[in-house]
Amino acid sequence: MAGRGHKKEHRVNVTTVKHWEELLNFDGLLVVEIYSSWFGPCQVMTSTIQQIMLMYSDAESRIKWPVINVAQLEKERKEQVEEKEQKIQEMAVVQRRRSVAGGEPGSKEEDHGTTGTEEE
Numbered sequence: 181m182a183g184r185g186h187k188k189e190h191r192v193n194v195t196t197v198k199h200w201e202e203l204l205n206f207d208g209l210l211v212v213e214i215y216s217s218w219f220g221p222c223q224v225m226t227s228t229i230q231q232i233m234l235m236y237s238d239a240e241s242r243i244k245w246p247v248i249n250v251a252q253l254e255k256e257r258k259e260q261v262e263e264k265e266q267k268i269q270e271m272a273v274v275q276r277r278r279s280v281a282g283g284e285p286g287s288k289e290e291d292h293g294t295t296g297t298e299e300e
Contacts, residue, residue, distance in 0.1 A: 190233045194248045197256050208242040217251045 191213065194200045203210065211232075213222060233239045 190229050190239075190243075191245045191247045194246045195252070197253055197260070200246070200248065200253065203244060203246050206244050208244060211243065211245050213245065213247045214250055215247070217249065 192203070194203065211229075213225065215222070229245055233243065236242060
């Protein structure tokens with residue numbers, strides 16, 4: 181028999197948040213295996229995965245078995261949040277500079293607070 185003794189790996193290693201989000205749009209069955217750096221993916225599941233995938237001739241198109249290292253994805257997500265926060269801070273600095281330099285056209289800063297009536 182061709183391929184006897186060779187076990188095909190059916191797991192899909194999820195390496196990025198974007199890849200995970202794409203898998204969530206899969207129309208078939210998702211069997212998700214989640215692990216972290218301190219305990220790793222389950223090796224016992226390999227034979228179960230193999231049996232399930234052999235039960236259906238079109239299993240490759242009906243079932244996906246994503247394996248997710250949550251520590252890796254959490255690190256990526258944290259980096260993305262930090263990048264967004266940095267961009268927001270940079271935009272705030274630019275806005276402050278514009279405000280100090282006389283404001284944007286049509287803004288309240290442009291009239292420099294002179295309304296003709298001052299209290300105190």
